[in-house]
Amino acid sequence: MKRYIFFFLSALILMSFALIQNKKITLWMIGDSTMSVKQPKALPETGWGMPFSTFFNKKVTVDNRAVNGRSTLSFITEGRWKAVYDNLKAGDYVFIEFGHNDEKLNKPGVGTSIDQYKANLAKFVTEARLKKAIPVFLTPIARRNFIEGKLVDTHLGYPDAMRKVADSLNVPLIDMQRKTENLLTSLGEEGSVKLFNHVAPGNENYPEGKKDDTHLSPEGAKQIAGLAAEGMRELNIDLASCLRKK
Numbered sequence: 001m002k003r004y005i006f007f008f009l010s011a012l013i014l015m016s017f018a019l020i021q022n023k024k025i026t027l028w029m030i031g032d033s034t035m036s037v038k039q040p041k042a043l044p045e046t047g048w049g050m051p052f053s054t055f056f057n058k059k060v061t062v063d064n065r066a067v068n069g070r071s072t073l074s075f076i077t078e079g080r081w082k083a084v085y086d087n088l089k090a091g092d093y094v095f096i097e098f099g100h101n102d103e104k105l106n107k108p109g110v111g112t113s114i115d116q117y118k119a120n121l122a123k124f125v126t127e128a129r130l131k132k133a134i135p136v137f138l139t140p141i142a143r144r145n146f147i148e149g150k151l152v153d154t155h156l157g158y159p160d161a162m163r164k165v166a167d168s169l170n171v172p173l174i175d176m177q178r179k180t181e182n183l184l185t186s187l188g189e190e191g192s193v194k195l196f197n198h199v200a201p202g203n204e205n206y207p208e209g210k211k212d213d214t215h216l217s218p219e220g221a222k223q224i225a226g227l228a229a230e231g232m233r234e235l236n237i238d239l240a241s242c243l244r245k246k
Contacts, residue, residue, distance in 0.1 A: 031097035034067035046221035072120035090132035099140030144213035174231030195220030
């Protein structure tokens with residue numbers, strides 16, 4: 001009898017382990033246009049969250065809720081954060097990248113002070129953790145802003161504010177600003193053009209052409225997504241084990 005009980009308990013443990021191993025994880029992405037999924041009319045502009053979903057194995061479902069033009073404030077007031085919060089489950093991840101629009105203080109309902117930005121970030125963290133989800137911060141990616149051959153930051157202290165919230169609340173942080181600054185600097189002013197949405201005249205969506213040093217090209221999005229994956233491995237978060245092999 002004891003032998004049968006032993007085998008039964010062993011089988012139960014193995015089944016439980018298998019269920020844990022096969023548990024699906026949702027990676028929620030909240031942020032702005034640099035991360036978002038683009039409408040066909042915007043192509044070839046590409047958010048880095050689009051190729052990022054292909055970096056994972058089948059255990060992970062990426063739900064990219066980033067939207068053009070949104071800040072921490074407008075993402076909350078428009079009910080977009082509530083829609084994510086209501087669907088969070090234990091073990092999910094929330095990747096949080098804002099800053100490009102929070103810094104636009106001349107846009108009511110969008111721009112935020114540094115203190116408000118920090119409070120909004122803390123709200124995302126606290127509420128995600130209430131659902132036993134795992135928040136991860138990503139500082140905003142760098143704009144291609146070269147002055148006299150040198151890359152110059154445009155983010156007005158918002159990335160540093162995110163770093164401070166990450167430190168105070170013990171939030172894993174992938175420093176996308178510094179990673180993208182290093183990438184752009186290594187490529188140089190001309191070499192980095194290929195990462196951004198520079199389109200020659202005659203394009204179906206941009207008949208007059210486009211020179212956009214904030215939003216990414218398909219190649220740029222893929223490279224930036226690679227930097228995010230690199231950051232996951234550096235943090236050694238559990239989700240990194242679900243990345244496909246290089």
